[in-house]
Amino acid sequence: MKKDENEHKEIKPLIISAGEHQKIAIIADVHANLHALNTVMDDARGRGVELFLNAGDFLGYGAFPDEVVQKLSSENVLSIIGNYDLKVLRKEKKKKGGKIKKQKQISFDFAGENLSETSIRFLCSLDREMRIRIGDKSLLMVHGSPESEEEPLTPSTSEERLSELASVAGADIVIIGHSHRQFKREVDGVTFINPGSVGRPDDGDRRANYAILNTNSFYVDFIKLDYDVEGAADSIRASWLPENFAQMLLRGVSLDTIFEDEEAKMKKSGKKEEGYEKRVEQIREIARKYDPDPEHSDTVRRLALELFDKLSDLHSLGEEERYWLECAAILHDIGWSQGPKGHHKSSLKLILNEQEFPFTSDERYLIGSIARYHRKANPKNSHFHFAALSPKNKAKVRVLASFIRIADGLDASHSAVVTDFNLKIESDSVTLDCFVSDDTSLESESILKKKDLFESVVRRKLIVQWRQKN
Incomplete structure (x- = not known):
């Protein structure tokens, strides 16, 4: 590749006259997060920045x-190429491995x-380092370290x-960039500056990071900004990328941390004393912050679990799936907190x-889907x-x-008019014999609208009978 051929070529310094740009924004590690980049660039311009350096x-x-x-190539931005960019241009393939390597490969492939073609040509034109002179100060911009774009320098790197x-x-x-850690350190008269990551911070703080260098005093101001993280996460989902990529942004952590935490959650849920029952109570407590009618959700939970148990001969699902259903029932109406319109989507x-x-990322999709489909549209591959689910989990x-x-x-x-029900399964029908305490006209109308999916999956007609409780 052209980039490798020019790896050791001499880079002539770019001269910036003293006072020409009093404030220069330093950015790095945008990682295809347009929401964060727009917020950072708008903020920097609002602070009087006209020139950006991108590591x-x-x-x-x-x-x-x-x-x-496209944005960084068309704005007043001086850029070098990063190690991730080089891997994408090389069409690097991850060696066979576990789920984390597969997801990293998905990221490489999606980017490539x-x-x-315009963006590829631009990236191929970039050098691995840039030298700049501002007045009597010389600057070197590299992605990782002066010796390797793969070397991460952090606040804890040894002196x-x-x-x-x-x-x-x-x-x-x-x-420098690469490590995603904001810091400034001075060693032997040389100042090392890392602005942190614009688009993929991984220190537990999900805000976008950048820095501003004052070219008069050479003071560095480190900045962290709130941005539309949820919008960035939704864009990842809309692009059919793994949910773990969205969770990285929402939590402000690395993909490795996501996988480590999910493994810990899976191990924890396998322990009886810390299993499903304890997690359900935790979920109910969180749901109370959002659900305007928790009594209704408790009723739906009770009825849904009773259906699950009494229909076990037809579905052959186990405790894990019962847990998903219980969680979805508890959470199915929390979207009302965002307004009545489309509350199932909320x-x-x-x-x-x-x-x-x-929840693990997989559980979020499973439980979220079950809750979302409590009304309106049936499950569709266009959602x-x-x-994103496997065929088995879709079923x-x-x-x-x-x-x-x-x-x-x-x-x-x-x-809560339905206090109990008996269930009878026949070759062509499932009959719910419901014991009720009051008028059921709303329930009768609702069942007529909602029963089609049930009849499809059990391959039987649903018959609901109402009996006034004595």
Whole structure:
């Protein structure tokens, strides 16, 4: 590749006259996050910045690889290429491995497949380092370290190592990225500056990071900004990328941390004393912050679980699937907190985004889908959260969603009129013999609207009978 051929070529310094740009914004590691980039650039301009220095890694994990490259190539931005960008251009393939390597490969492939020829040419034109002179100060911008774009420098990098790098940098100031950690350190008269990551912070703080360098005093101001993280996460989902990529942004952590935490959650849920029952109580507590009618949700939960148990001969699902159904029933109406319109979709969004829920990424899609389908449309492959599931899990979601639809219909009046029911399974029908305490006109109407999915998955007609409780 051309980039490798020019790896050791001499880079002539760019001269910036003293006072020409009093404030220079330093950015790095945008990682295809257009939402964060727009927020950072708008904020910097509002602070009087006209020139940006970009330490690389345009691409990776985000939904907008081409848009980010186009924006940074057309604005007043001086850029170098990052290690991730180089891997995408090389069409690097991850060695066979576990789920985490597969997801990293998905990110590489998505970035490469969604770059225009113009963006590819621009990235190929970039050098691995840039030298700049501002007045009597010399700057070196590299992605990782002066010796390797793969070397992460952090606030905890040893002073001995920074001293070694200072001796080979040939600059007063070294601007770096790659580690996603904001810091400024001075060693042997050389100042190392890392602005942090614009688009993929991984220190537990999900805000976008950048820095502003004052070219008069050479003071560095480190900045963290709130931005539309949920919008960026939704864009990842709409691009059919793994949910873990969205969770990285929502939590402000790395993909490795996501996988480590999910493994811990799976192990924890396998322990009886910390299993499903304890997690359900935690979920109910969180749901109370959002659900305007928790009594209705408790009724739906009771009825849905009773349907699950009494129909076990037809579905052959186990405790894990029962847990998904229970969680979905508890959470199916939390979307009302965002307004009545499309509250089922809002419930899904909250299940995907609320970090307090003790769910893995897979569980968020499964439980969120079941909750979302408690009303309106049946499961469809045009819905990103359903399409992302395996065929086996799609079938499970259809079954469990059909149960929650019936349970919700049985409490359409939110009055808990159905106190109990008997269930009879025949070759061509399922009969619910419901014992009720009051008028069921709303319930009867609702069941007629909601029963189609149930009848499809059990391959039987649903008959509901109402009996006044003596």
